[in-house]
């Protein structure tokens with residue numbers, strides 16, 4: 101069967117395939133079930149649900165009337181596995197294989213909505229079955245994620261049926277490389293990988309660079325812990341990235357591209373590989389694409405677990421087969437990049453925007469966003485937020501709206517303390533700035549960065565000194581070691597933070613951290629070192645009192661830093677003795693049914709009693 | 722064999738009669754013409770044998786005509802390459818931000834206790850290797866652990882014994898079926 105797929109050799113072929121794909125499913129099919137097979141729902145068992153539904157449809161003799169389609173991340177991963185009954189776009193969450201019979205019999209056969217599986221909104225848990233009514237979806241504007249949760253990522257026909265590859269056709273036949281770049285300029289798109297550099301400028305520089313051989317690279321290393329948009333785009337809409345790279349390749353004059361994907365993403369690699377094979381088979385990659393005379397080939401390179409390889413020059417060194425160590429710039433990659441040829445590197449999300457910009461025009465894109473930050477941005481919500489998952493909103497949307505109106509607020513009704521944005525290069529936004537518009541400039545002004553858009557929300561149970569220590573440990577381990585300020589400086593900063601968390605901090609430490617931070621930023625070679633102190637500096641700026649509590653009062657207000665905790669037992673104690681049995685240090689005294697007490701002199705602060713008590717009678721502060 | 726072959730969820734093979742050298746000779750051809758082939762080739766060898774032995778590195782160096790020192794330099798740079806044999810199941814606990822703030826350290830503690838090994842070590846029966854990772858992109862479901870290519874989400878320490886038992890059982894049934 102595979103051999104018989106017809107090539108798409110011309111623009112007219114592409115239109116024919118599109119029209120065929122559009123009309124095909126609706127003929128006999130009266131319902132289409134979109135089963136989310138994004139990474140999150142896969143981990144929650146999406147495949148078993150699909151199998152159960154397949155079996156049930158067969159049993160009812162409905163397999164011809166109901167289509168089952170696997171699709172990419174729908175967004176609210178935490179309530180997964182999720183699926184959408186596409187006719188009326190009814191959304192079901194927390195689906196189990198055992199629900200398959202009910203879905204088929206109730207929803208499909210009898211046309212009744214299953215409220216039990218519907219979205220629950222607000223304090224009264226009001227069921228909202230229709231996707232269009234759910235605030236989480238209503239407030240979003242999807243450009244990058246336009247096809248995620250809509251199409252089958254493993255079907256090139258489905259992508260083409262949703263106007264896929266039309267933008268590259270338009271670029272190849274109705275635009276010159278210069279007008280493509282001009283359109284990118286109108287869009288105002290800035291790189292989504294971290295630094296926010298205008299994409300059109302990068303493309304224009306590489307276009308102008310002399311040389312026959314040029315490369316275009318896609319950065320899918322996604323090293324920021326807490327970010328998963330690149331993974332989701334590759335898993336949910338891999339052809340959009342391929343199409344974006346084709347357009348970029350045409351614009352700069354590259355005929356070879358590489359996608360550098362981190363090794364932690366096997367599913368993304370698999371889907372992208374399949375998409376590349378399908379596009380090559382149909383002639384949308386390879387020689388003389390659509391009869392335009394333009395050639396372009398694409399390959400995947402897998403990372404091998406080094407965070408620094410997300411940095412552009414390190415990434416190129418890694419593709420070349422070397423240790424992923426950054427090198428000084430200039431020369432900039434646009435002039436001398438991969439194998440010393442002019443090279444453009446863009447992020448996954450950046451590329452996924454490109455087909456939209458070319459098809460709809462740069463102005464349609466720049467209509468969204470703020471004065472200086474245009475378009476939409478995908479954010480990954482994680483941590484202490486009710487609905488963790490993936491969302492896309494216009495750049496400049498206030499953080500507060502993202503957390504409360506889309507993300508459903510803080511888990512368990514607790515209070516917001518901070519949002520970490522930008523990962524190891526970024527910073528923490530405190531409660532007083534929760535209204536900050538999420539755009540490059542406003543975030544920078546607060547000592548954070550947009551970064552890749554990973555947003556880890558924290559409630560009062562997070563200790564900001566501990567969070568700073570966590571990031572310092574991260575960059576310290578991931579520093580490639582090439583330059584001394586980064587290698588040794590981060591180690592010094594980590595030592596100091598460890599000391600503070602252990603209760604051995606002294607008042608001079610804060611000034612020392614500030615000074616070291618400044619030096620590391622100024623003297624490091626690559627972005628890793630240049631931004632490594634940010635999480636510390638930003639928490640020192642916004643949460644100074646918490647540092648002082650650790651240093652001066654030897655207290656950890658959030659109750660995280662083990663060495664600074666004081667355990668005690670309250671009147672809620674029933675005298676059950678569980679804590680006493682759990683204590684490795686014989687620090688607890690008390691007889692049965694009488695309130696127990698802890699001897700602080702013997703307590704080693706292990707927390708075992710806190711975990712052992714079933715009555716919440718052990719207090720840590 | 723396609724050098725960018727699909728990632729398989731299969732177990733790494735135990736050292737079979739085939740030596741690494743034979744395996745490398747059998748797959749080397751496309752890598753010879755591939756720019757920057759060293760890392761993809763090392764990945765393929767590790768996928769096959771579970772780790773990179775000194776013999777494997779020597780064969781890679783011969784096969785691609787690269788100095789051994791260069792091969793070693795690359796292998797030691799990247800944390801995914803292992804120069805010691807690893808268990809059938811590589812357990813990686815995410816210590817990324819989202820997982821960290823939601824209690825990943827407790828899960829790691831529990832795994833260390835259950836398996837009686839530390840990070841980077843392998844159980845004496847050769848079944849499990851314990852390691853840590855920095856985000857698997859499933860942050861919305863934190864804390865997560867990854868066992869070979871399978872992600873387990875929202876893991877609580879109390880679930881750890883059951884998860885491990887499941888893997889032990891799958892291995893037993895694989896053995897019984899003569900695999």
Ligand SMILES: Cc1cc2nc3c(=O)[nH]c(=O)nc-3n(C[C@H](O)[C@H](O)[C@H](O)COP(=O)(O)O)c2cc1C
Nearest residue numbers: 291292293319322323410411412446447450627628
């Ligand atoms: C240490 C470090 C890690 C980085 N990691 C990534 C990453 O994982 N993904 C990414 O797209 N960009 C990352 N970047 C930014 C890239 O160097 C580069 O700026 C970006 O990929 C360019 O694409 P863009 O212009 O589309 O944003 C990293 C930078 C540094 C310094």
Ligand code: SF4
Nearest residue numbers: 580582583586626629
């Ligand atoms: S700043 Fe750090 S990571 Fe970057 S090149 Fe220097 S040592 Fe390596």
Ligand code: SF4
Nearest residue numbers: 683703704706707709
């Ligand atoms: S924290 Fe540990 S040592 Fe201290 S009283 Fe509780 S169980 Fe005992």
Ligand code: FES
Nearest residue numbers: 138140141175177
């Ligand atoms: S993976 Fe299914 S909603 Fe995100």
Ligand code: FES
Nearest residue numbers: 815817820857860
């Ligand atoms: S932080 Fe653990 S999966 Fe991302």
